[in-house]
Amino acid sequence: MTVLAGARVFDPETGETTRADVRLDGDRIAEVGTGLDGDRRVDCSGGLLIPGLIDCHVHVAFPRPEPLPRSARILEAVPVLRRLLARGITTVRDAWGADAGIQHALREGWITGPDVLVSLRQLGPTGGLGDSWEPPAGAVDHYGDPSLPDPVFDGPDGARAAVRRMVRAGADWIKVGAGGALRTVREGRDVRPADDELAALVGEARRCGRDVLAHAHTSAAVVAAARAGARSIEHGTFLDDEAVAALGNAWYVPTLAPISGSEFAEAHRRSVRLAVAAGVPVAAGSDLAPRPHVDLTTELRLLAAVLGEAAALKAATSEAARLLRLDHDRGRIQPGLRADLVLLHGTGLDLADLPGRIRAVWHDGEPAGTVTSP
Known part of the structure; x- marks a missing residue:
């Protein structure tokens, strides 16, 4: 299991962000919380995790x-x-x-x-x-x-x-x-x-x-x-x-x-x-x-x-x-949903230069881009 640790996590339903770790198990999000452990730890501190x-x-x-x-x-x-x-x-x-x-x-x-x-x-x-x-x-x-x-x-x-x-x-x-x-x-x-x-x-x-x-x-x-x-x-x-x-x-x-x-x-x-x-x-x-x-x-x-x-x-x-009738499977960062996530530089919601903020992308739980340091 991989733990994405130390980021703020965006909830699209409320528009709010909270400090949390996200544990991935294969192509699914297994858990969202604090102090999570896993086989691999990815330092996401100073970043914002949003759904794919x-x-x-x-x-x-x-x-x-x-x-x-x-x-x-x-x-x-x-x-x-x-x-x-x-x-x-x-x-x-x-x-x-x-x-x-x-x-x-x-x-x-x-x-x-x-x-x-x-x-x-x-x-x-x-x-x-x-x-x-x-x-x-x-x-x-x-x-x-x-x-x-x-x-x-x-x-x-x-x-x-x-x-x-x-x-x-x-x-x-x-x-x-x-x-x-x-x-x-x-x-x-x-x-x-x-x-x-x-x-x-x-x-x-x-x-x-x-x-x-x-x-x-x-x-x-x-x-x-x-x-x-x-x-x-x-x-x-x-x-x-x-x-x-x-x-x-x-x-x-x-x-x-x-x-x-x-x-x-x-x-x-x-x-x-x-x-x-x-x-x-x-x-x-x-x-x-x-x-x-x-x-x-x-x-x-x-x-x-x-x-x-x-x-x-x-x-x-x-x-x-x-x-798209896919809300049972993706679109939020919640346990059981697809492990499609994007890690952004910085913790704010500024979208003026979204491509320039991307630190890493996960698709089906697999890295689709390189994690860069904060």
Whole structure:
């Protein structure tokens, strides 16, 4: 057994830190307390232990705009995943791009990285977010890969069939484009699924034991997806009172980082404040796709500016675990839970330079980085 000794331990549920040792037994946390003994002792004095971070919206294998061989998309994911784990991100939900082969490679130890939940593609109607047809080129499939099935559907039966294609290919979650990308919204070309299509999609996902995450920037898209029963709403850039009311039974994953420097940044921050004031649960997601990659450490800094540091960390730990239905297994530093932990330099909650504060990372109880002296 390994004892992580002398740190302060962060509790995301209360936002408080306490002085404690943490004993690890294999891939589990065995005990949290003072004066603990073990076979190996790691000096964590002067540091803060937080749960392994959970990013609820990434794209670790997103296609590049330039034409490249199909293998390039997967090979690029290898350093991306390694970098995420080194930054304390121990679980991610991929919001399209990664396939079941990446999960297999991680399990086999061929590559290193966080645990990955996959959604494969983002489903949508003809002309919607998942349709890769582009004028003047016509149909453009960035993948051409049978492990990432056709995401386009029309009609309730088509929506059910699309869900089944994703489940057959190994999807853990079902991603739907409840509205278009910001560009199509701005240009007035926002093709959205009909209400009966969304209801059929969510119903079939549930029948298959899957939850739905819904891409939605506009209030109308948010309302439609939330009322259909999507478990999480992604982006939600332009929320209003109707959208916030509809979010009563869903999580909100704002993904502030990708548009933090854009003309929509303040509207997006205002949406987050509106949702939080109404009691909507927030889970953290970075929307990793833009290059150069932003990651959860950037998202947390932006979330902290709106929510405060403790609430931002909660969004990336215990609240994220609840959204992903993993709170029985991770997201807090408690006996019996997964030994995913991050040791930070210093004992405060300052998130301004989170990568610069990381002293060590443990994933499944194994060191994923070098412990440095305080």
